[in-house]
Amino acid sequence: MSPKSPGQAHTKGLGRLIPYVREHRKWILGGLLCLAAADGLALVPPWILKKAIDGLGRISTGGELPGYAGAILLVALLQAGFRYGWRTSLFGVARHVEYKVRNELFRALQRLDRAFYLQHSIGDIMSRCTNDLVSIQEFIAFVGLLVLDSSLTILSCVFLMAWIDPGLTFAALLPLPLLSVSFMYFGRKVKVNSLQVQAQLAELTQEVQEILSGIRVVQSYTMEQAKILGYKKACITYLDRQMSLARLRGIFYGVLGFLAGGAFVIVLGLGGTSVAKGELTLGSFVAFNAYLLMLSWPMMSLGFMVNLLQRARASLQRIGEVLDAKPRVSSPPRPAPLENQLREILLEQVAVRYPGSEPWALRGINLQLPSGIKVGITGPLGSGKSTLLELLPRIQDPTEGRILMNGKDLRELSLETLRSRVALVAQEPFLFSESVASNILMGASAQDSGILCGFARMVSLEREIRVLPQGWDTLVGERGVMLSGGQRQRVALARALAARPAVLLLDDAFAHLDAETEARIMGNLLSSFPDMTLVFVSHRISTLMRAHWVIVLMGGSIFEQGSPSTLVKAGGYFQELARRQEILEEMEAWSEGLPK
């Protein structure tokens, strides 16, 4: 994110809403007209009251009273209609805009790549899509209402009050500026205090989060009491901050009530005197009071409006950061075509360095992978195995060098085309909280159960799924928690196969399986897909031995490579690995032989 001056960001921020709002301009105009009409009508009943009460003294029949009462009711009914109109249209527009922005956020998020997701936690993004969207929706819902309603009401009420008695109006309005000033003053203080309350709440959240993340230590070292005491202290700080906020609010509302009431006392004293002297009618006195009452809400809403505006600005900026973020990995504007037949993949002087980290994750990788080859990759932790696999479906791009598919740089191809050819199965695959079937078929073009069973059989999963109560329709739960680690891996493998890739990448995808199952699945893969290019990371010699070619990575570079049968005699890492595994197998056999 390039740093922007705050002024720029702000203008850009609010201007951003214009296209969304313009779409609904008819509804907004209609809503505002309804609002103005409702506000105008609100002025009528006090005037009717004035007429009626003044009439009480002069005539003694009271014959026109039902007429006045009826008029008030009629005005109210009309007003209700207009109120319905502006509420549904203005509030509705806000929801429509919210809907649209949310869709766009989702679209933007689906386009962004790892660079973005490394910078922003899911919690952060979620908060942008929820809290920030709410403050924008509220802004749109209330801004017209606040501005138009306040100004109309203030102007018209003050005008009518002055019509009744200019001197009294001046006196009555004396406390009102004070009201606005104190609203601003306390509003700012309340805001500061609320921020402190929020900060302490965040602190509580983090405290609980940390205690729960370290629950093992807490319980093992019987730190419960110390941690509870610490938490209680933080809670008491929170309570104190809430209390000072409450006290502030208490003073605030007290002052507010006093000032607003003060205006009525002035009217009662001065206006009452005028009535007593006969300079003002009782009806005018009552109407005057009614108009004064209508003024207090717009006066108070000023602070609310300022707050709404500030929040909306900040939120729009945060949402804008998502909408404007550019993925590093994306399709070129005019992607090169790719033949249906995959011939070869070529890695030329490929090197990767993660931003902010010193050593190269991969360096000087040159590989030629003809179509249909089976390549095994092994090496110690952190040697760059996963990074190498991630380059092919362009989860990330190499920092240096290039990768060619059928002679074309991957960056020239459309991402969609590339990824429909290359499938990757991670060691800890992500499953969606749907059924087993829909997880497996998520990348498949055809959706029938024959395909499903075929692929499931290929990964030795069919029998296990069939015995589940709901079979293929079994829901796998959040991230697939209802399945075992091995089942998750096999569902992910079936899912990759169902997408019929030309290149299959397995990143230690059998880690949770026992040797026997792994061997069976590997056999199935080799016999059923002779033309598929297969690149797999593994630590198991028996699996690596089935590759045409084995690459040993060490510290980001190719340490040794060759056919497994030569490597196993080469006296390097691979041979060492093989010797060690021999003994492991021995242990295995031994433990199986023990009585249970």
Add this chain to the structure above:
Amino acid sequence: MRRSAQLWPHTEEELEAKGYDLRLAGRLSLYLRPQMGLALVSLGVLLLDSFLDIVGPYLTKLAIDEHISQGDLEGLTRVALLYLATLAGGALTQYFRISLLQLTGQRAVLQLRVQVLEKLLRLPQSFHDRSPVGRLVSRAVQDVEVIQELFTQGVVVILGDMVSLLAIAAALLWLDWRLALVTLCVAPPLALATALYRSRARRAYRELRQKVAQLNGFLQETLSGMLTVQLFGRQQRNQEAFQELNSQTRAQHLRAIRYSSIFFPFVEVMAALALGLILWYGGGRVIQEQMLPGVLVAFIQYMRRFFQPVRDLAEKYNLLQAAMASSERVFALLDTPSHISSPEAPARADLPCGEILVKDLWFSYRPEEWVLRGVSFHVPAGHSLAIVGATGAGKSSLIGLFNRSYDPQAGEILVDGLEVRKWDLEQLRKHVGIIPQEVFLFRGSLLDNLRLWNTEVPQQRIQELARELGVEDWIQSLPGGYQMQIQERGQNLSLGQRQLVAFLRAVLYNPRILVLDEATSSVDPPTELMIQRALGLLAQGRTCIIIAHRLSTVRAAHRIVVLHRGKILEQGTHQELLAQGGLYERLHRLNLDRSFLQDSVSPASGPARP
């Protein structure tokens, strides 16, 4: 996992079916009981505040009928000053009402807050394994926050509004009961409309909340699995599904808007109706000189105040509902049984010297997937035992059993001749110290992390021990030394450094028995050297069980156990096992070093990538 799903079964429909309101409200009110005195004072202030609030229109009536109509300006001034005084008094009661009620509610919730954390800390490891931290945090913080809002705002406003309504009705009846009865004719239709709106709005908001939860759930899941979504090119389909959910949410919003757009204007119409009635009937009575004009004015002013609480009450209903759902979830957590706890009458070991006897231990995390299968061994007091084996052999599972982070399904562990389940849990955990592979550090100073917030331990004592362990110089070399601020999870210390902290923690804690899961990951050589030396000193005079990954550690142990797939294959001293010429001997000959146990065998579990 299945169990964790049952832990929070409470969808709102289920809640409603159970007639939850009263039971929950009763349980919530228990938290108010200790604040009874404060609550009663607040209630008194609330009544006084409502009273002062309704005095104004009466004073207006007084001014019109007694003074203005009589031309008594002196009297008018008196009334105006009295009015001003009630305003000042009202400001005071307002202040005390708000802050006292806040204090009452906050204190009640403080108790609940701490109680929730206490419960979470008492729940066993197995519970925490299957409960995502985020969900528990939302119980302990967000749900409690909603309950707090109910205590400090909901209850107050509802109570205050009720009192205001009653007080206004009483004032009207007192001023002129005939006009009051006529005016209050609007009350029944108003009540009916409110009830209707409430039931409609309740359904609308409930569906709205469900839709919003679905929408956000979908968003969250897509974000978590974004890489998979992108690799399988599911963006378009996802976008469609999301927009569908989004548009359903919008429809519910629009529905809720429609309801409120009908209800609130309707309330205004009722207010106008009341005004019309006052004018018609009251005006007539004034003309017939059965009522003074001031009463009419007072009635008009009272009616305005009557409708504000009606609007408030309708809006607060949502808060009430949310609070009930939250308290149901919080109480469900508080009611979760904890099956690992101290026995009623803990026994005491005769001689707490640190002897361990493990007899035929069977353990699994999930039914029928045994991690330990009949493990038995004996460690005399002061001796050390090294456990070796490949990843997945069950080594790390073993360590949680010694301090009852988990209980085994079968078999038993005797510490100093006493079954661990018979120990007082806290005593046991003080007696058996555990150092896991991944050392967890908390935010705060290094000093506090070392003494685990036990401020009774002086820094001097720690420094002495650090010197003995040979890590004092290293600590002094850190930025800030003992006052170094540790970041979240200790990420500003390296893995090896964190282990040193854990060692020092353990000597300070000074348990008789030490169970240590040696870290597999490689560490830079100088730190490695410090770790090795510290470990040797740590083991002196203590009973030690070490999950070992380094040859030097294994060799230094009195006895060695070779564990594989939950079974013990061999055990004996280093010499015995070598002489035996079995597996251990083979392992040893193959230069048993850390690279063996980490790289070749373990399907190295790297960090999950986004």
